[in-house]
Amino acid sequence: MTATILDGKATAAEIKDELRVRVKALSERGITPGLGTVLVGADPGSQAYVNGKHRDCAEVGIASIRRELPADASQTQVDEVLAELNADPACHGYLVQLPLPGHLDTQRALETIDPDKDADGLHPVNLGRLVLGYDGPLPCTPRGIVELLRRHDVALRGAKVAVVGRGNTVGRPLGLLLTRRTENATVTLCHTGTLDLAAHTRAADIVIVAAGVPGLLTADMITPGATVVDVGITRVIGADGKGRYTGDVDPEVTEVAGALVPMPGGVGPMTRAMLLTNVVERAERG
Ligand SMILES: Nc1nc2c(c(=O)[nH]1)N[C@@H](CN(C=O)c1ccc(C(=O)N[C@@H](CCC(=O)O)C(=O)O)cc1)CN2
Numbered sequence: 001m002t003a004t005i006l007d008g009k010a011t012a013a014e015i016k017d018e019l020r021v022r023v024k025a026l027s028e029r030g031i032t033p034g035l036g037t038v039l040v041g042a043d044p045g046s047q048a049y050v051n052g053k054h055r056d057c058a059e060v061g062i063a064s065i066r067r068e069l070p071a072d073a074s075q076t077q078v079d080e081v082l083a084e085l086n087a088d089p090a091c092h093g094y095l096v097q098l099p100l101p102g103h104l105d106t107q108r109a110l111e112t113i114d115p116d117k118d119a120d121g122l123h124p125v126n127l128g129r130l131v132l133g134y135d136g137p138l139p140c141t142p143r144g145i146v147e148l149l150r151r152h153d154v155a156l157r158g159a160k161v162a163v164v165g166r167g168n169t170v171g172r173p174l175g176l177l178l179t180r181r182t183e184n185a186t187v188t189l190c191h192t193g194t195l196d197l198a199a200h201t202r203a204a205d206i207v208i209v210a211a212g213v214p215g216l217l218t219a220d221m222i223t224p225g226a227t228v229v230d231v232g233i234t235r236v237i238g239a240d241g242k243g244r245y246t247g248d249v250d251p252e253v254t255e256v257a258g259a260l261v262p263m264p265g266g267v268g269p270m271t272r273a274m275l276l277t278n279v280v281e282r283a284e285r286g
Pocket residue numbers: 049050095096097098099120140233245263264265266267268269271272
């Protein structure tokens with residue numbers, strides 16, 4: 001068996017087409033959605049991700065609001081930029097690009113974001129809303145995974161899902177999303193303390209790996225025909241001495257899985273599309 005590839009890049013492009021229509025409808029009401037980004041320092045990876053987000057904005061007609069601070073910026077300078085974006089009516093949602101330089105307090109920065117302008121959906125208030133089943137911006141990666149599976153007719157209702165990784169950005173909120181009444185999956189949340197990980201992944205119809213451990217999920221750890229989602233993205237140095245990104249799923253899984261969300265080209269583009277969706281939804285709410 002060779003797994004069907006669930007193409008996140010193509011699906012994200014479809015979503016961007018749909019967003020373009022919604023942004024046009026907003027512009028007819030005199031509203032231009034705006035996404036803000038706060039980048040502290042000059043890390044080339046972070047710069048590239050922020051540039052990508054603003055390219056995405058330009059593609060769908062969302063206005064870009066860029067704030068950049070030097071690597072030695074103080075917490076007060078960061079607070080001032082966040083306060084300015086919280087107060088700016090042209091900014092419907094924004095994010096602080098992570099990681100922040102080590103001398104800054106990430107938790108304080110994230111908690112300073114107005115929860116209703118939290119484009120990443122990672123503010124504690126919004127994670128709390130997710131726990132309680134209230135409306136609010138959803139975390140982009142978990143939302144992107146659920147949306148990708150839905151658009152590719154992968155049934156969640158009644159499915160046994162093993163999520164590997166309990167991080168606050170993916171694993172933990174994903175477990176909450178998948179167990180909502182609208183999804184109704186049965187989730188086993190696995191982590192570094194899980195005994196016999198393979199027993200859990202083998203019992204699952206869908207395995208979602210967000211552990212940040214290259215090649216963690218091997219072919220013998222899944223049931224034939226299972227759907228596998230690779231969320232891992234770890235920078236490694238290859239035998240040629242060049243850096244590259246690798247996922248959490250061993251390439252041989254393709255021979256056993258029924259469907260695979262690959263890395264690259266799977267969850268990453270969907271995460272970016274969900275960021276835009278959170279901003280457009282916020283602008284639509286007024
Ligand atoms: N405030 C945030 N900071 C960070 C986030 C985030 O969601 N919010 N995530 C990462 C970086 N990131 C976005 O910021 C990001 C990482 C990877 C991708 C992506 O599309 N990856 C490609 C593969 C790698 C590549 O080609 O560069 C893929 O999966 O196809 C998008 C966004 C940390 N910081």
